[in-house]
Amino acid sequence: MSALPAQAALTAMMRQNFSLFLMRVFKELHAGAQPLELAWYLEAICHALVEASAEDGARLVITVPPRHLKSVAALVALPAFLLGRDPTRRIMVATYSQDLARLHATQSRAIMQSAWYRAMFPGTQIADDGNRMLETVTTCGGGRKAVSVGGSVTGHGADVIIVDDCLKADDARSEAKLEEARAWFAGTLATRLNSPGGGAIISISQRLHEYDLPAMLLESGYRHLCLPAIAERDEVIPLGPKRRHQRKVGDLLDRPGVTREKLEADRRSMGAQVFSAQFQQNPVAPEGNLIRLEWFENYDEEFEREDFYRIVQSWDTGLSDEPGADYSVCTTWGY
Template sequence: MAREIIRSDEYQALWPLAIAQDAKSKKRWNVLLDGKKAGGVYAVSLGGQITGFRAGHMAPGWQGALIIDDPLKVEDAYSKAARDKANRKLVSTVKSRKAHPDTPIVVIMQRLAEEDPTGFIQMGKVPGDWTFVSIPALLDDAYVAALPSGYRDKIDASQRDEHGRFSYWPYKEPLKDLCELEQADRYVFTSQYQQQPRALGGDLIKGEWFSYYETPPRIRLRKIYADTAQKTAEHNDYSVFQLWGLGEDNRLYLLDMIRGKWPAPELKRRAIAFWNMHKPYDHKTSAPLAQMLVEDKSSGTGLIQDIQEDGHIPVKGIPRGTDKLTRVMGVLAYIEAKRIVLPKTAPWVKDFIAECEAFTPNNTHAHDDQIDPMIDAITDCLAKSSDWSGWS
């Protein structure tokens, strides 16, 4: 993109520079001034190999810069290991790639978490004098007042929300769209759009976000989701089977659940009995039971194989390639939007809510066996994750 901009007529009219022909790669190229190389670009991933190349030159004055664009992927925002890896690279790799102590480093990124690379720098973990520029999607009068006068005059604040805020760029990001995004997922909006990430506390899933039913609407899809424990010791998680139904109102209903610590033979018996109990249906109020989905890991793998051998129940394994926090954050907006509905009088509902509210990002909670199949049901029925393509 940068090379094409330099080649454009508009750029050449202002700064007539030619692209050198010795390096035609989009990742590495140079410009010519009066027939001589006058600088260039070398683009590589943050952890990529940069053999014999440093940003800038060993000469006084401005000789170039080291530009880092999005050092942390959005999907890695909730992974402490991924955040730590990106932050280590800032210290171990990036700092060593300056040709001169005065070569500036420019980091361009959206905020993703408190401990993302920007937060890491703000905490003083990367030496140097840093200037932070934050552009939130929703501005207020205090933010605009702090801008240089030349920028203040360009702000369009004609449309405001109930809090007096306005879009930083109404043409690209209409105020109405931004407000709807904020309501859909406040954590993501606060972090990525407002550049003010919140700490992930122990109240990620709030009980008040769930809705309740006495009689569900017509159910147009029913599936069983299961999470099986590796062991049956007292301190281990439980095995859980949940029956979920997608209503005609496009909300997801938890219709029934069983939970216990069962050895392998009993686990299979419970799974088959739960299926058979819910297999009958009235087509006027419900859809046929479509499938049983089990985490394809440890005891779950054995259960899948045992049930498949019998051939009476359509059972599939659920791939879980990401950590639990990432999966929770991926479905949180659906819960907050009150699209998850629980039975009002079921005896296990209070325990289900208690486990959801106790969930912590650092895995200090006691159990999360009821949360896993809920995540799977939301992902499958509402989010339609592309990671599951081919198995549903």
């Protein structure tokens, strides 16, 4: 097979397969870097993103640890891919800051202006007056609109809304910031769908707080693709129409360079509570992972053994302060 037909076949595959398209986007954004390794978790994210964006009425939450390429996949590559296949679609992407919104908009626009993209999707062209800082408009009337939390979206509608980290980690303990993100999404962003109740809304982020935006969306019935750094249960994760990944308790996400030892070092340096939220996607209350003395009570009467699932005894075999007086203390509790 000559080089030309092989390249044509690869282009055709990337036009249909978002995972392969993401690899090409990564190469464009990181010229000179090692090619992107398509780990299974990236295939899972790509499959979930494309499946949701093609389903009218789809509501999806993806939670994944930081630095796992979620923003490049969802905010940079996906809009370009969707507009390449249908330049009439209107896509709105939201993040917590204007700077991030500008960065991702610039990257996505650079992809759409590249020679390989224009050759792959010749029917998708940016309009002469549609090349703006936070908005890219195609000649067919579709496009990508970037917004940040608190910003105005008046006059703009969307077929697909993509939300990426509407709260930065430093603001996770601020009740005001938590409420601002939740209220802005519910009262502003979610109302911009061109088809109320239809379209698609996709949230992709790390968890930061038990009452963050993903928590609100999950309570509303959104589907959930949860990808903790270390698996906490056995599950089967779709990678494509006929492909699955079987994940076992204790399995890592297989991101290159991330080892069990590195994750344990992260846990020690940031603390169990932050690690549980950002890496395990399981946020707990500030005192939710501590044993507090007031939870325990004293009882004079004896209880029957069958009243408890398990009986635990804790022994303190230390010495009394009084010379020659030894003692042992036994604490017993059941649950």
